[in-house]
Amino acid sequence: MKFLIVDDSNAIALMVSEMLKEMGYTSDRAVDGNDAVKKLEADNSFDFILLDWNMPNMSGIEFLKYNYENHLTETPIIMMTTENKPENIREALMFGASEYIMKPFTKDIIESKISMLNQFKKVA
Ligand SMILES: [Mg+2]
Numbered sequence: 001m002k003f004l005i006v007d008d009s010n011a012i013a014l015m016v017s018e019m020l021k022e023m024g025y026t027s028d029r030a031v032d033g034n035d036a037v038k039k040l041e042a043d044n045s046f047d048f049i050l051l052d053w054n055m056p057n058m059s060g061i062e063f064l065k066y067n068y069e070n071h072l073t074e075t076p077i078i079m080m081t082t083e084n085k086p087e088n089i090r091e092a093l094m095f096g097a098s099e100y101i102m103k104p105f106t107k108d109i110i111e112s113k114i115s116m117l118n119q120f121k122k123v124a
Contacts, residue, residue: 007052033058064095
């Protein structure tokens with residue numbers, strides 16, 4: 001499986017890509033929402049998108065809204081966030097996020113969310 005990691009932090013993007021590599025997955029990285037739009041316009045074959053909330057230029061929620069209006073991709077999006085306010089989580093889910101994980105997270109947490117979403121894809 002191929003992941004698009006969208007995060008402005010080099011350290012977090014590297015950590016997540018290492019976790020995915022250990023699970024046997026490949027990844028590409030976008031530095032913000034604008035970059036993610038460009039990457040997805042060029043290649044829409046990702047299996048999952050891991051999306052940060054706080055980013056310059058285009059934030060995670062702005063990316064979700066852009067995607068909701070422009071139908072850029074139907075790839076499942078997992079929000080990676082420190083936002084734990086219920087209204088923020090609700091807004092992200094309303095604009096198309098499939099799941100969210102709280103930072104900081106472990107490999108096991110990513111792995112369980114992915115297997116849950118894969119189960120859902122098989123049923124749908
Ligand atoms: Mg960030």
